[in-house]
Amino acid sequence: MAGRVGNGNSARAQQSVEQATLVYMLVGFAVFLLMGVLGLLMRLQHAGWIDLGPRWFYRIMTLHGSGMVAGVLLASLGGVARVIAPRIGLSPRLLWTAFVVYFLGSGLVILATLVGGFAAGWTTTYPLPVRGDWPMSATWGFLLGYTLVAVAFLLWCLAVLVGALRTFGGFGNTLAWPVLFGRKTERPVPTGPELAATVVAIDGIIAVGAGVVYLVPIFAEMLGLVSGFDVLFAKNMLFLFGHTLVNLNIYLAVALVYATLGAYTGRTFKMGFPVALAFNLVIILVLLPYFHHLYQDFVQPWPLHLIGQFGSYAVGVPAFFVTIIGSLGLLYGSRVRWSAPVIFILAGLWGWVVGGFAAILDGTIAINNVMHNTLWVPAHFHSYYLFGAAGFTWAYLFHTLGGVEGWVTSPAARWLGWLYAIGAGGFVLAFFLSGLQSVPRRYAEHIAAWQVLGQVAVPFVLLLGIAFLGLLILGLRAVPAAWRAPAPAPGSND
Ligand code: HEM
Numbered sequence: 001m002a003g004r005v006g007n008g009n010s011a012r013a014q015q016s017v018e019q020a021t022l023v024y025m026l027v028g029f030a031v032f033l034l035m036g037v038l039g040l041l042m043r044l045q046h047a048g049w050i051d052l053g054p055r056w057f058y059r060i061m062t063l064h065g066s067g068m069v070a071g072v073l074l075a076s077l078g079g080v081a082r083v084i085a086p087r088i089g090l091s092p093r094l095l096w097t098a099f100v101v102y103f104l105g106s107g108l109v110i111l112a113t114l115v116g117g118f119a120a121g122w123t124t125t126y127p128l129p130v131r132g133d134w135p136m137s138a139t140w141g142f143l144l145g146y147t148l149v150a151v152a153f154l155l156w157c158l159a160v161l162v163g164a165l166r167t168f169g170g171f172g173n174t175l176a177w178p179v180l181f182g183r184k185t186e187r188p189v190p191t192g193p194e195l196a197a198t199v200v201a202i203d204g205i206i207a208v209g210a211g212v213v214y215l216v217p218i219f220a221e222m223l224g225l226v227s228g229f230d231v232l233f234a235k236n237m238l239f240l241f242g243h244t245l246v247n248l249n250i251y252l253a254v255a256l257v258y259a260t261l262g263a264y265t266g267r268t269f270k271m272g273f274p275v276a277l278a279f280n281l282v283i284i285l286v287l288l289p290y291f292h293h294l295y296q297d298f299v300q301p302w303p304l305h306l307i308g309q310f311g312s313y314a315v316g317v318p319a320f321f322v323t324i325i326g327s328l329g330l331l332y333g334s335r336v337r338w339s340a341p342v343i344f345i346l347a348g349l350w351g352w353v354v355g356g357f358a359a360i361l362d363g364t365i366a367i368n369n370v371m372h373n374t375l376w377v378p379a380h381f382h383s384y385y386l387f388g389a390a391g392f393t394w395a396y397l398f399h400t401l402g403g404v405e406g407w408v409t410s411p412a413a414r415w416l417g418w419l420y421a422i423g424a425g426g427f428v429l430a431f432f433l434s435g436l437q438s439v440p441r442r443y444a445e446h447i448a449a450w451q452v453l454g455q456v457a458v459p460f461v462l463l464l465g466i467a468f469l470g471l472l473i474l475g476l477r478a479v480p481a482a483w484r485a486p487a488p489a490p491g492s493n494d
Pocket residue numbers: 035036038039040042043061062064065066068069072120121122123378382385386390427440441442443461464
């Protein structure tokens with residue numbers, strides 16, 4: 001097709017958008033693979049089979065956590081931008097700029113941990129970043145790296161919000177209120193992925209704001225401008241940023257489920273009242289559960305603890321039901337084309353439910369008093385991250401590279417899909433069982449009684465490795481074609 005596409009982008013600009021988003025996904029995937037190797041190293045250490053020493057364990061843990069979060073988020077941002085770009089005019093230049101800023105930020109984080117020795121964990125809870133035995137330059141590098149990543153994410157959010165407001169006209173229409181309140185409108189109504197992207201953009205801007213409030217006093221302290229600040233307030237801002245950021249990644253991934261599943265079932269995900277209601281509720285609800293990270297801070301005013309508990313319960317409900325019932329509805333009775341993306345999505349729905357329930361348990365104050373900082377916590381977030389946020393995103397990536405008729409439906413790709421599901425399942429189950437055994441999280445040394453479950457986990461992680469390497473080999477061959485002639489956006493538009 002020559003000339004202009006629906007969003008006013010020229011065909012050339014649209015191609016550049018699709019190339020940029022492909023790069024987001026591929027780089028995100030590469031980061032995911034490398035960070036997975038670091039995860040394997042940590043589990044080998046827990047098994048007692050290698051000895052990294054505490055210094056390297058915590059560097060690796062810090063890089064693995066921040067790198068995984070950044071890598072998967074990058075890929076999801078790219079995927080969603082690709083899905084929504086045909087109708088929401090996204091500037092290719094802005095997407096490429098955000099990518100470069102993101103890349104520089106991630107590079108600083110890698111240098112700060114691997115070379116500088118920064119090891120305060122991905123959350124960098126104050127005062128750890130300024131009290132470690134690594135040089136101050138490492139802390140600077142790490143925190144500036146985070147700042148750049150946050151700036152790039154902010155650019156993406158602003159681009160999506162401005163583009164959506166222009167396409168749909170006004171906040172009400174952009175948030176699908178005509179659907180919500182049964183009003184008629186002349187303007188187009190957002191699809192599920194478009195609405196999800198807008199909601200992420202709004203909350204993303206709030207989260208980045210909180211991140212700035214957290215970082216500025218630390219920078220000021222490092223510059224000698226202030227000697228201290230309210231640590232409890234800082235921790236609130238830290239988790240308003242960190243918790244919200246990782247949660248938003250899940251909603252981006254949900255948008256990718258909508259876009260992918262339709263292509264393999266021959267049905268479209270309908271934008272109706274439940275979807276509109278769910279995502280409008282999420283705008284507020286996603287900001288409440290972060291208080292569950294502060295249950296052990298007894299000086300926190302107790303009503304906030306309660307908000308944390310009930311916010312944790314509430315946030316799951318809307319997106320859960322809409323996505324799970326919606327996806328199963330698409331699958332039920334359809335002639336689904338079995339393929340790696342569909343298997344990833346099915347496994348992802350399973351992991352999402354399991355991880356979600358485990359999170360709700362841990363979000364309950366009485367249970368948190370027991371489970372806090374055990375491996376139960378990594379167990380639940382790895383479930384919905386590895387299966388959900390990452391798995392859904394890779395489903396869309398493979399779909400982008402494979403198309404409905406392509407390599408993704410081959411027997412090899414389907415086998416690798418199941419291998420992934422088994423590997424990821426065994427790996428997170430070993431985490432859960434370790435949590436039940438009260439094995440602490442973030443311990444470099446595990447006593448003999450804890451090592452068994454670490455040893456159980458390792459073969460499953462290796463299965464994961466085989467699955468992803470296989471899919472990488474199959475998928476890489478499709479990259480040149482996807483780069484030259486990007487496929488039209490799937491799902492809602494075809
Ligand atoms: C690919 C397979 C993966 C393996 C083998 C793995 C392994 C691990 C291990 C062993 C830990 C340390 C647990 C502890 O002792 O506290 C950990 C922590 C963590 N992982 Fe993973 N992981 C994997 C995937 C992921 C994914 C997909 C994400 C997110 C997108 C992720 C994010 C994190 C985070 C945020 C931490 C916490 C770091 C910290 O405490 O500062 N991991 N992982």
